Amino acid sequence: MAKMLEMIFETEEGKAATIAVENPKNPVQVNTVKQAMEQVIAGNVFLSASGGFVGVKGARLVERNVEDLELD
Secondary structure (H helix, E strand, C coil): CEEEEEEEEEECCCCEEEEEEECCCCCCCHHHHHHHHHHHHHHCCCEECCEEEEEEEEEEEEEECCCCCCCC
Protein backbone atom coordinates (compact mmCIF):
# COMPACT_ATOMS: atom_id res chain seq x y z
CA MET A 1 0.00 0.00 0.00
CA ALA A 2 1.47 3.33 -1.07
CA LYS A 3 0.95 6.29 1.27
CA MET A 4 1.34 9.90 0.23
CA LEU A 5 1.08 13.22 2.06
CA GLU A 6 -0.48 15.90 -0.12
CA MET A 7 0.04 19.51 0.98
CA ILE A 8 -2.39 21.87 -0.74
CA PHE A 9 -1.49 25.55 -1.07
CA GLU A 10 -3.38 28.60 -2.26
CA THR A 11 -1.62 30.48 -5.06
CA GLU A 12 -1.48 34.17 -5.90
CA GLU A 13 -4.35 33.71 -8.36
CA GLY A 14 -6.53 31.97 -5.75
CA LYS A 15 -6.08 28.51 -7.21
CA ALA A 16 -4.81 25.34 -5.53
CA ALA A 17 -1.35 23.84 -5.98
CA THR A 18 -0.32 20.53 -4.42
CA ILE A 19 3.03 19.17 -3.29
CA ALA A 20 3.04 15.41 -2.69
CA VAL A 21 5.49 13.56 -0.45
CA GLU A 22 5.73 9.79 -0.85
CA ASN A 23 5.96 7.57 2.22
CA PRO A 24 5.83 10.28 4.91
CA LYS A 25 7.28 9.50 8.33
CA ASN A 26 4.68 7.96 10.64
CA PRO A 27 2.90 9.17 12.59
CA VAL A 28 2.18 12.31 10.60
CA GLN A 29 1.87 15.24 13.02
CA VAL A 30 -0.62 17.95 12.00
CA ASN A 31 1.39 20.74 13.63
CA THR A 32 4.59 19.63 11.89
CA VAL A 33 2.87 19.56 8.50
CA LYS A 34 1.39 23.03 9.04
CA GLN A 35 4.78 24.45 10.11
CA ALA A 36 6.46 22.91 7.07
CA MET A 37 3.82 24.40 4.77
CA GLU A 38 4.24 27.83 6.35
CA GLN A 39 8.02 27.58 5.85
CA VAL A 40 7.51 26.72 2.17
CA ILE A 41 5.31 29.82 1.80
CA ALA A 42 7.75 32.07 3.72
CA GLY A 43 10.71 30.77 1.73
CA ASN A 44 8.95 31.49 -1.57
CA VAL A 45 10.71 28.47 -3.07
CA PHE A 46 7.97 27.19 -5.41
CA LEU A 47 6.20 28.87 -8.29
CA SER A 48 3.19 27.31 -9.97
CA ALA A 49 1.48 28.25 -13.22
CA SER A 50 -0.91 30.37 -11.14
CA GLY A 51 1.80 32.16 -9.16
CA GLY A 52 3.61 31.71 -5.88
CA PHE A 53 2.20 30.04 -2.80
CA VAL A 54 0.45 32.50 -0.49
CA GLY A 55 -1.63 30.38 1.88
CA VAL A 56 -2.36 26.97 3.36
CA LYS A 57 -5.52 25.35 1.98
CA GLY A 58 -5.15 21.92 3.57
CA ALA A 59 -3.34 18.64 3.72
CA ARG A 60 -4.35 15.01 3.40
CA LEU A 61 -2.97 11.51 3.62
CA VAL A 62 -3.74 9.37 0.59
CA GLU A 63 -3.37 5.60 0.53
CA ARG A 64 -3.47 3.63 -2.66
CA ASN A 65 -3.73 -0.12 -3.19
CA VAL A 66 -2.36 -1.59 -6.38
CA GLU A 67 -2.98 -5.19 -7.30
CA ASP A 68 -1.36 -6.67 -10.39
CA LEU A 69 -3.53 -9.06 -12.34
CA GLU A 70 -2.00 -12.19 -13.75
CA LEU A 71 -2.97 -12.44 -17.38
CA ASP A 72 -2.52 -15.93 -18.75
